[in-house]
Amino acid sequence: MKPEMAIALRSATLDNGLKVIVHEEHTAPLASVWCWYRVGSKDERPGLTGVSHWVEHMNFKGTTNIPRDQVKGIIEQFGGAWNGYTWIDQTTYVETATRDALDQMLFIESERMARCLYHPDDCESERTVIISELKGGENDPDQLLDQEVTAAAFRAHTYRHPTIGWLPDLQSMTRDDLYGYYRRHYIPNNATLVVVGDVDPDDVLRRVEQHFGPIPAGATPERLRTVEPEQVSERRVTIRKEGTAAYFKVVYHAPAAADPRFVPTVILDAALSGAKGVNLWSSFRVAPPQRRSRLYRALVERGIASSISGQIVPTAQPFLYAVSATATDGTSLASVENAALEALDEVLQNGITPAELERAKSQLQARLIFDNDSVTNIAHQIGYFETVATADLFATLAGRIEEVTLDRVAEAARTLLSPSNRTIGWFDPLPIATS
Amino acid sequence: MGQTASSAGTGLAPTRSTLDNGVVVIAKETRKTPAAAINLSVRAGAVCDPDAAAGTTYLLSRVIDRGTATRSAEEIAEEIDSRGISLTISVTRHTFSIVSSCLARDFETILALLGDVLMSPAIPEQELAVRKGEAVTILRQEEDNPGIRASEALMAMLYGEQHPYGRRVKGTVQGVELLTREQLLQQHAARFAPSELSVVVVGDVEVPRVFDRASRVFGSWRATVPPPINLPPVHRATERRRRIIPMMNKAQADIAYGFTTITRTDPSYFAFWLMNVALGQYALGGRLGHNIRERQGMAYYVSSLLDVSIGEGPLNIRAGVSPANVDRAIAAIDDELTRLKRDGLTAKELNESRQFLIGSMPRALEANAGIASFLQTAQFFGLGLDYDRRLPSLLAAVTLDDIHRAAEMLDPERATLVVAGPYSDS
Numbered sequence: 001m002k003p004e005m006a007i008a009l010r011s012a013t014l015d016n017g018l019k020v021i022v023h024e025e026h027t028a029p030l031a032s033v034w035c036w037y038r039v040g041s042k043d044e045r046p047g048l049t050g051v052s053h054w055v056e057h058m059n060f061k062g063t064t065n066i067p068r069d070q071v072k073g074i075i076e077q078f079g080g081a082w083n084g085y086t087w088i089d090q091t092t093y094v095e096t097a098t099r100d101a102l103d104q105m106l107f108i109e110s111e112r113m114a115r116c117l118y119h120p121d122d123c124e125s126e127r128t129v130i131i132s133e134l135k136g137g138e139n140d141p142d143q144l145l146d147q148e149v150t151a152a153a154f155r156a157h158t159y160r161h162p163t164i165g166w167l168p169d170l171q172s173m174t175r176d177d178l179y180g181y182y183r184r185h186y187i188p189n190n191a192t193l194v195v196v197g198d199v200d201p202d203d204v205l206r207r208v209e210q211h212f213g214p215i216p217a218g219a220t221p222e223r224l225r226t227v228e229p230e231q232v233s234e235r236r237v238t239i240r241k242e243g244t245a246a247y248f249k250v251v252y253h254a255p256a257a258a259d260p261r262f263v264p265t266v267i268l269d270a271a272l273s274g275a276k277g278v279n280l281w282s283s284f285r286v287a288p289p290q291r292r293s294r295l296y297r298a299l300v301e302r303g304i305a306s307s308i309s310g311q312i313v314p315t316a317q318p319f320l321y322a323v324s325a326t327a328t329d330g331t332s333l334a335s336v337e338n339a340a341l342e343a344l345d346e347v348l349q350n351g352i353t354p355a356e357l358e359r360a361k362s363q364l365q366a367r368l369i370f371d372n373d374s375v376t377n378i379a380h381q382i383g384y385f386e387t388v389a390t391a392d393l394f395a396t397l398a399g400r401i402e403e404v405t406l407d408r409v410a411e412a413a414r415t416l417l418s419p420s421n422r423t424i425g426w427f428d429p430l431p432i433a434t435s
Numbered sequence: 436m437g438q439t440a441s442s443a444g445t446g447l448a449p450t451r452s453t454l455d456n457g458v459v460v461i462a463k464e465t466r467k468t469p470a471a472a473i474n475l476s477v478r479a480g481a482v483c484d485p486d487a488a489a490g491t492t493y494l495l496s497r498v499i500d501r502g503t504a505t506r507s508a509e510e511i512a513e514e515i516d517s518r519g520i521s522l523t524i525s526v527t528r529h530t531f532s533i534v535s536s537c538l539a540r541d542f543e544t545i546l547a548l549l550g551d552v553l554m555s556p557a558i559p560e561q562e563l564a565v566r567k568g569e570a571v572t573i574l575r576q577e578e579d580n581p582g583i584r585a586s587e588a589l590m591a592m593l594y595g596e597q598h599p600y601g602r603r604v605k606g607t608v609q610g611v612e613l614l615t616r617e618q619l620l621q622q623h624a625a626r627f628a629p630s631e632l633s634v635v636v637v638g639d640v641e642v643p644r645v646f647d648r649a650s651r652v653f654g655s656w657r658a659t660v661p662p663p664i665n666l667p668p669v670h671r672a673t674e675r676r677r678r679i680i681p682m683m684n685k686a687q688a689d690i691a692y693g694f695t696t697i698t699r700t701d702p703s704y705f706a707f708w709l710m711n712v713a714l715g716q717y718a719l720g721g722r723l724g725h726n727i728r729e730r731q732g733m734a735y736y737v738s739s740l741l742d743v744s745i746g747e748g749p750l751n752i753r754a755g756v757s758p759a760n761v762d763r764a765i766a767a768i769d770d771e772l773t774r775l776k777r778d779g780l781t782a783k784e785l786n787e788s789r790q791f792l793i794g795s796m797p798r799a800l801e802a803n804a805g806i807a808s809f810l811q812t813a814q815f816f817g818l819g820l821d822y823d824r825r826l827p828s829l830l831a832a833v834t835l836d837d838i839h840r841a842a843e844m845l846d847p848e849r850a851t852l853v854v855a856g857p858y859s860d861s
Contacts, residue, residue, distance in 0.1 A: 027467045028801045072718035072725075073787060079794020098797055125732030128757070133735035135687035136755045139581055139856075242684035244579040245572060275519060286521045286536075291512035303565045306572035328568045329575050329608075359517050366519030369468050370536050373802040432579075432684055 007395045010201040016217040017189025022201040031197030032096040032375040033105040036383040039185040040089040041163040050165015051181045053086040061122045063111035089316040090387045096376045099198045110211035123175040134164045141243050141427045149249050149425035152237045157228035187218030192386045196379035235423040243429030246327040248336045252421045254321035257314030258389040263400045264412035271356040273310030275363035279371045281380040298343035316388040333426045348417040351410030364401050446824040450642050456629035458653045462645035463637045471542050471638025472803035473535045476811050479626035480529040482599040490606015495619045496526045501562035504555040539639040550652035558616050574608050585691035585855040592851045628658035633814045637807040666746045669695050672849045680855040688758045688856025693751040699743045706837035712788040715739025726767050733760045758858040769847040779839035793827045
């Protein structure tokens with residue numbers, strides 16, 4: 001299949017360092033604005049874990065020119081939706097609405113960048129909201145296992161702590177911690193603004209200059225420089241807690257988005273568990289085509305697991321490739337582990353077949369097209385890649401997928417899947433006590 | 436090919452045709468991406484399950500695409516995976532849906548495949564055994580999920596065991612384990628028929644091509660029209676009811692608080708819809724979100740969902756809170772409902788909710804899958820091919836008095852509520 005995706009980008013950088021990327025998409029009378037900051041949980045020091053995410057929450061609570069009680073309603077009056085999220089490398093905010101709302105969307109993002117309030121009462125109120133979010137996550141055994149396995153896989157790098165933070169830090173963080181972090185990282189020269197939709201790029205750049213031009217540049221945020229040392233032996237985590245299902249996970253240190261081995265690893269994952277695409281925002285909402293994949297056949301078709309998944313996400317620095325499985329009721333975690341590792345070892349030894357390579361490429365090319373069906377998704381991908389690497393990596397992704405050879409996948413498998421590079425996790429349920 | 440209708444003017448303007456055997460086909464050509472969304476919907480949801488075999492339709496949904504009269508499970512898997520299509524098969528209380536996104540060039544092949552799956556499942560015993568294991572595991576996982584436990588217990592209390600809405604769509608572990616291949620085939624034979632199927636295709640495929648291919652795939656299908664499903668009457672709660680499901684191994688409690696309301700075809704539907712947006716949807720959860728999350732900082736999520744259909748569906752308020760805040764959160768929901776029932780909405784709130792719903796249509800109808808889902812819903816409830824164009828005026832006609840009358844139904848004194856999580860009444 002020939003790559004069918006072509007993304008024409010218009011970009012500019014304001015004097016204060018704000019990078020702006022515009023893409024015209026005239027298929028609907030909509031515009032999507034995403035403002036990206038190069039700050040995520042990897043930038044957090046001990047004692048302040050979770051601060052990036054908490055700051056994101058605080059940045060919806062009013063600004064100098066948008067009173068607290070008027071935050072809601074501006075975008076809704078244009079039928080729009082807004083949101084934000086924080087992850088390991090990035091914090092981002094989005095509005096998608098009819099194109100008439102472009103000026104309001106840019107106004108909101110310029111206010112968010114420079115003039116959020118951080119009222120002490122709001123900081124306290126949000127503390128309990130975030131702890132509620134954390135506790136809600138702990139209700140999910142699979143999420144708890146993911147958190148523990150990630151923490152075990154990293155010894156030094158700050159990718160080891162969860163984006164939501166550790167509970168004691170959330171209980172002790174102060175308003176000044178939050179506000180100081182906000183001021184250090186929310187500066188135009190640490191941000192990328194992406195606008196996609198039924199817009200005129202010249203008009204967009206003019207409006208962006210009006211709203212963001214007066215915001216002064218700040219001192220470049222100091223980056224933590226820890227590099228995770230090479231893992232030299234297998235690690236294991238076992239959670240024994242009351243529950244009704246058993247979960248298995250194995251993670252491997254994996255290449256970052258800009259690493260030439262990244263795309264071959266994405267192909268490898270597609271062969272192992274079906275292609276998801278590379279859109280953190282939308283790819284994981286629909287089950288991938290995976291019935292012919294190695295792990296599905298080894299675990300689900302044999303009745304050992306009720307579901308399997310693989311995940312490789314573009315990141316700024318080397319993160320993890322994760323394989324997860326839910327043991328079928330009555331099946332031991334040891335059986336799941338044996339079957340999964342056997343399938344992974346087979347690929348480590350022999351790579352994948354030409355048929356698997358072609359199938360993986362077809363799946364990924366189709367996914368790239370499906371993922372480009374909305375201005376919101378397109379804008380997300382441009383901003384995401386620009387924040388963790390460069391937007392060009394996204395624009396050229398289809399072509400780079402097509403160029404991957406069997407040898408490159410085999411090389412990626414050899415580097416990735418060695419036993420000393422893995423951390424294995426079990427959620428081994430204990431019977432639930434009856435009260 | 437039977438009669439064809441087209442919706443003239445602006446808006447989606449889809450084209451609909453009814454095949455001679457009764458299959459409805461709706462097509463809408465778009466040029467956003469070289470892809471298409473195929474949405475097949477059969478009026479054969481979980482309400483059609485035999486009384487003693489809840490979960491039959493759900494299990495059928497998990498195995499229906501694992502072999503047909505002419506294709507093995509392996510061949511189907513290869514066709515799906517080699518083209519990278521997305522495929523979701525799901526069951527609601529009233530519908531059985533097969534939804535797929537494919538590249539436009541694969542449209543003919545995929546429609547033929549999905550049609551085969553829908554009309555001629557083989558349900559091999561070996562496949563059924565594996566899928567049963569999956570279904571049982573999913574049911575076991577849900578037993579440990581406070582949100583699902585609270586919502587399902589709420590439905591059971593609102594509708595009772597005798598009403599299909601009161602039963603779990605997925606059935607029970609014991610029930611699923613007993614289901615046989617013959618039962619699934621019988622269910623398929625009894626409820627899947629051309630008269631129950633609507634096919635919606637949205638994407639980079641010309642309308643005549645859709646009709647031609649749909650006619651080839653489904654035109655010769657013959658099956659008896661199934662008898663109608665008669666839902667038993669819903670008995671509205673006459674007093675406040677409360678149930679606690681202790682789940683002491685959990686960190687957070689889930690509240691499900693609800694009422695039975697109206698049918699989708701009730702004239703007051705649009706008033707209920709707008710009221711629900713203001714109560715628990717607008718921005719971060721409407722009035723409820725403002726009170727419980729924004730003002731009191733008690734919950735990460737709180738919202739209300741209006742799920743009306745052929746029967747009188749529920750309005751379900753959901754919140755996830757610390758066990759220490761359960762009573763305060765319930766009191767806050769009570770307060771908001773009392774205020775809503777007493778005073779209704781303000782003119783500003785009504786206008787904001789209306790403007791939001793009307794303004795959000797371009798977003799909802801941007802992608803092929805969203806358009807297909809909208810058209811399928813319009814077809815299911817008989818709303819017409821021009822529903823997208825009529826919707827703004829239908830919303831505009833709702834008055835504050837209409838909303839106030841709708842709010843009468845949400846009386847905290849007659850609320851049903853469930854708390855699941857590390858919480859006890861003592």
